[in-house]
Amino acid sequence: MSGGHSHGDAAIETRGLVRQFGRFQALAGIDLVVPRGAVYGFIGPNGAGKTTCLRILAGLLDPTAGSVRVCGLDAVRDRDELARVVGYMPDFFGVYDDLLVTEYLDFYAACYGLRGPRARRLRDDLLELVGLAHKAGEMVHSLSRGMKQRLGLARALIHDPEVLLLDEPASGLDPAARIEFRELIRELAAMGKTVLVSSHILSELADFSTHVGILARGRLLVSGPIDRVLAAVRRRSARIRFALAAAGWDGGAAGRVTAGAGSQGLGAPGPVDGSSAETWPGREASFNQQVFTDPAALLARAREVLARMPEVTHVEEPEPRAAAAAAPGAGAGGGAGATPADAAGPTAGGAGAPAWAAAGYARAPELIVDYEGDEATLAAINAQLVAAGLPVAHLAEVGGSLEEAFLHVVESLEEPGSRQAGQPGEPGPRGVRS
Numbered sequence: 001m002s003g004g005h006s007h008g009d010a011a012i013e014t015r016g017l018v019r020q021f022g023r024f025q026a027l028a029g030i031d032l033v034v035p036r037g038a039v040y041g042f043i044g045p046n047g048a049g050k051t052t053c054l055r056i057l058a059g060l061l062d063p064t065a066g067s068v069r070v071c072g073l074d075a076v077r078d079r080d081e082l083a084r085v086v087g088y089m090p091d092f093f094g095v096y097d098d099l100l101v102t103e104y105l106d107f108y109a110a111c112y113g114l115r116g117p118r119a120r121r122l123r124d125d126l127l128e129l130v131g132l133a134h135k136a137g138e139m140v141h142s143l144s145r146g147m148k149q150r151l152g153l154a155r156a157l158i159h160d161p162e163v164l165l166l167d168e169p170a171s172g173l174d175p176a177a178r179i180e181f182r183e184l185i186r187e188l189a190a191m192g193k194t195v196l197v198s199s200h201i202l203s204e205l206a207d208f209s210t211h212v213g214i215l216a217r218g219r220l221l222v223s224g225p226i227d228r229v230l231a232a233v234r235r236r237s238a239r240i241r242f243a244l245a246a247a248g249w250d251g252g253a254a255g256r257v258t259a260g261a262g263s264q265g266l267g268a269p270g271p272v273d274g275s276s277a278e279t280w281p282g283r284e285a286s287f288n289q290q291v292f293t294d295p296a297a298l299l300a301r302a303r304e305v306l307a308r309m310p311e312v313t314h315v316e317e318p319e320p321r322a323a324a325a326a327a328p329g330a331g332a333g334g335g336a337g338a339t340p341a342d343a344a345g346p347t348a349g350g351a352g353a354p355a356w357a358a359a360g361y362a363r364a365p366e367l368i369v370d371y372e373g374d375e376a377t378l379a380a381i382n383a384q385l386v387a388a389g390l391p392v393a394h395l396a397e398v399g400g401s402l403e404e405a406f407l408h409v410v411e412s413l414e415e416p417g418s419r420q421a422g423q424p425g426e427p428g429p430r431g432v433r434s
């Protein structure tokens with residue numbers, strides 16, 4: 001492996017990378033840094049500029065402006081040397097498919113001046129690595145798409161490059177093949193390769209990438225270690241479900257005050273009954289939960305409490321709280337039993353239906369709460385709700401899926417003032433090549 005091209009810790013470093021196609025700006029000034037040994041997930045929607053960027057890094061396309069260094073080599077000036085340190089796997093398979101698998105790799109090995117028994121041994125090792133040893137004597141065109149992808153990877157590895165550029169390697173693969181591919185990339189990383197792998201699906205890359213960058217409209221929106229990027233782009237939301245008591249429940253022996261059906265129970269100020277405070281050994285905590293029998297009243301009170309929390313940015317109900325077909329005995333005072341009930345299953349009046357159903361609602365009272373902060377913030381939100389007497393039955397983080405985070409970042413490009421990429425009249429490119 002060629003090791004004499006070190007350029008700090010970065011295997012790839014671009015500054016102000018611009019690529020124009022006529023008047024169209026496919027890359028609008030990219031500063032990309034991929035540390036040595038990283039598996040860098042390069043994510044962006046169709047047309048973002050991923051392929052354009054990868055082709056420039058591979059020395060197959062000239063930048064319009066900006067500087068590009070790979071393993072310390074200049075992608076334009078040192079193009080011949082660059083070809084030796086970079087392995088590029090394009091997003092579609094080449095045309096040489098009327099060859100045997102071995103011939104196909106021998107052909108590419110020869111392009112790098114690799115011939116003879118050593119080259120053949122290397123070829124066989126690579127076929128082993130990508131799981132195609134059993135197909136060595138087959139025609140390339142007889143391989144499945146997943147196998148062709150793996151052969152493409154073997155081809156990109158034939159000259160033992162330091163840096164691998166893989167353009168959408170998992171596209172068109174079935175789930176099992178994707179998992180295999182992922183394993184392969186992990187193996188390559190363990191071998192010390194720097195891997196830049198593109199995809200338009202964030203979750204496809206998230207579990208094996210050490211670093212990630214999101215490209216949209218020719219701009220690198222975020223880039224860095226995956227944990228930091230995900231923390232930065234993730235919109236935090238929680239689903240909070242509240243317990244509803246059966247209508248008419250009087251609080252039982254605990255002596256809690258019943259908030260009657262409708263909102264009249266909300267008149268009860270603050271902690272409803274000091275005598276019901278429960279303490280735990282070594283703690284001064286007290287438990288003053290209010291009892292709600294009306295979902296609308298409960299949610300109104302919860303919104304009121306949440307509105308006072310600066311960390312909460314948005315509150316909404318998950319979907320319209322349609323009333324269910326009126327259950328027998330539903331509505332004010334309809335529940336005859338004395339059992340507190342919540343969405344998790346306890347029933348109203350022992351009749352088999354949860355209290356919210358008995359009250360005529362389609363589901364348990366819930367809110368989706370967006371907040372700024374981390375898990376500790378969510379715990380604090382929970383504590384404040386409980387301290388205000390709200391019967392929190394269930395609380396879970398939601399909406400943090402990678403795809404949502406990705407869409408959120410990409411959509412932010414559409415917001416006024418931020419729509420610049422690929423548009424005429426942009427600030428001039430930096431680092432213009434002479």
Ligand SMILES: Nc1ncnc2c1ncn2[C@@H]1O[C@H](COP(=O)(O)OP(=O)(O)OP(=O)(O)O)[C@@H](O)[C@H]1O
Nearest residue numbers: 021024026044045046047048049050051052053200
């Ligand atoms: N040779 C070319 N001539 C003109 N426009 C081009 C050329 N190559 C790419 N483009 C344009 O540049 C933009 C970026 O294309 P690119 O292929 O780099 O995107 P991508 O992120 O790889 O997209 P995809 O996920 O669809 O492969 C697109 O709008 C594309 O039409």
